[in-house]
Amino acid sequence: MSISVETFFLDPSAEGTLQARIQQMVAQGILAGRFRPGERLPSSRLMAKHLGVSRITVTLAYTELVADDYLTSRGRSGYFVSDNAPEPPAFPAQRFNQGTVDWTRAIGQRFTPGLSLEKPSDWAKYRYPFIYGQADKTLFDSANWRLCALRALGMRDFNALTSDYYDGDDPMLVDFIARQTLPRRGILANTDEILVTMGAQNALWLSAQVLLNSRRRAAIENPCYPALRNILTQSRCQLSMVPVDGDGLPPDALPGDTDVVFTTPSHQCPTTATMPLSRRHALLEKAEKEDFIIVEDDYEFEMSFLKSPSPSLKSLDKNGRVIYVGSFSKSLFPGLRLGYLVGPAPFIAEARALRATVLRHPPGHIQRTVSYYLSLGHYDALVRRMSKTYHQRRQAMGEALHAYGMTIAGQGTYGGSSVWVRAPFGTDTTELAARLRDDGVLIEPGAPFFAGDDIPKNYMRLAYSSIPESRIAEGVHLIAKAVRES
Incomplete structure (x- = not known):
């Protein structure tokens, strides 16, 4: 029996290369029991046309699945689900519920709320990510x-x-x-x-x-x-x-x-x-x-x-x-x-x-x-490249903050990747951060860094490690505008 090519589709939200995603798609079908031993997969040509990818990509994915014994190749007949492929579980998976346990009493120690710093997982999609500690793919080797x-x-x-x-x-x-x-x-x-x-x-x-x-x-x-x-x-x-x-x-x-x-x-x-x-x-x-x-x-x-x-x-x-x-x-x-x-x-x-x-x-x-x-020696080369770029971004950041009347409360004597900024008294940078997201700007409010009863709310950390130099001035302008409006 042949498996219809219409059965296959690539999840647009999945990560990895096209080859890896095709391998995962076929393997998941086998593990779920939808594809059974002896069933014939669509040809590499037909699958490539259906998915809109190159034929070699499908062929390589099939070859890897053969190596892992999910598929077997039968000469000119094509690829088939292997007789030795992993079998789906004999019993259905059950979704568990909380049951009768009172977890408010069962938990002996509490570790929430965790880090208290919010860093969106999709930060790279923002045009002005003044966010600290993330990797810049344009710099990484x-x-x-x-x-x-x-x-x-x-x-x-x-x-x-x-x-x-x-x-x-x-x-x-x-x-x-x-x-x-x-x-x-x-x-x-x-x-x-x-x-x-x-x-x-x-x-x-x-x-x-x-x-x-x-x-x-x-x-x-x-x-x-x-x-x-x-x-x-x-x-x-x-x-x-x-x-x-x-x-x-x-x-x-x-x-x-x-x-x-x-x-x-x-x-x-x-x-x-x-x-x-x-x-x-x-x-x-x-x-x-x-x-x-x-x-x-x-x-x-x-x-x-x-x-x-x-x-x-x-x-x-x-x-x-x-x-x-x-x-x-x-x-x-x-x-x-x-x-x-x-x-x-x-x-x-x-x-x-x-x-x-x-x-x-x-x-x-x-x-x-x-x-x-x-x-x-790759690490030293990377650090030199990052230092040169950070220096340029640091200069752009300082010039923009000065031009738009923002107050630098702290900047490292020797370098670093961020500056500490003080907004006018009365500014709540947590609220400011929420509003700026609509403009594609990410900042880090300063409040989570402080402890005590009287926590200042008008500080923020602006990092330049993940934002291109060409966007710094425009991003700072949007921050300064939002501060004035607040």
Whole structure:
């Protein structure tokens, strides 16, 4: 029996290449039981004409399905559903309901509302996306990334691809971090002092879990990265919010009973303030005198296109009091979710043991792909290209904000990818963001970054990492117009 070509159609909302979508379409029909063993598929010519694609695309899709034993080829007779194809389940799937469980009582701990920062998944469709932390496909080196991924999938790296490291990491990646990445920040570390994490946020969570309990006090910057505040709130530690000034976190404002300080000295989040060298020394001296630990989130240190970055706190630390958090996700792409922790061996041992109970280790093939991308020089080339482009966009942003009377409250001394803007008092940037979407403009309201009872509503973060330079001035004009109207 032949399967009618009219049975097939491509879902316009599906992702992937045409070949992959055709493979998925046929495989789903087999798995659902609509196509049965021995039934003949439409010829590649007929299927291509019906779907409006090239014949070679259909042929390649069929060939892959033969390799996976979904289809079988019978010479000149065409392609048929294989006798060995996966069979649909013998029982129908059942949609479960809540039943009689009272989930308001059954849930022992609550972790909602989550990050509290809203980033639309379709941000790239907006003409003016002043949105932070998203990858710009015009800058990313997809060709070399693809080659590194293919190399990592090769037989030579079979063990790195398939092995369970248990609580370990890819030695090639750890070695590169130790010999190349960290020395650029003035840090020397042994392999037992480095732990690969699922991004910086995972590193911050591990640090909080290892260092804090309900009797210990953590101090964080205000405003700060909302996810960090959520992490520390969930840890149930005692929490102090320390207001930042133009130089970042002021050491003298720290409570006397502080156990752990979380700080972003290179680019304070979100104000982008850079902590001066003198204040860094003062913070380290206070940590030694009052016996507390510092967790340094050194995000975006690579994006220093104006001048060289200040030494990291970790590089100035002579007494092992600084835990260093780095990330490849910020400079490569956010979906990578790969970062690292650097600290004294006893701390890393505990963080490693905790990580092993939750996720064992980040995927081996991702670690090996990044290892190749770093070691072959592609990463450095990407950072240079991004820095040059960000510098141009930063100039365009500054000129536009000045031209339209917007107030820059903070912009990184060494670079970065965003500016912190203060709108006139009385402006609610959350409402402003909602209105601007209709004009194709995305901004980040500042309120989620603050904690306390009297949260200012007139701040916003404008990133230039994902918007072309040619659209910055026009986008800023729309923001300034909306501010005036509000």
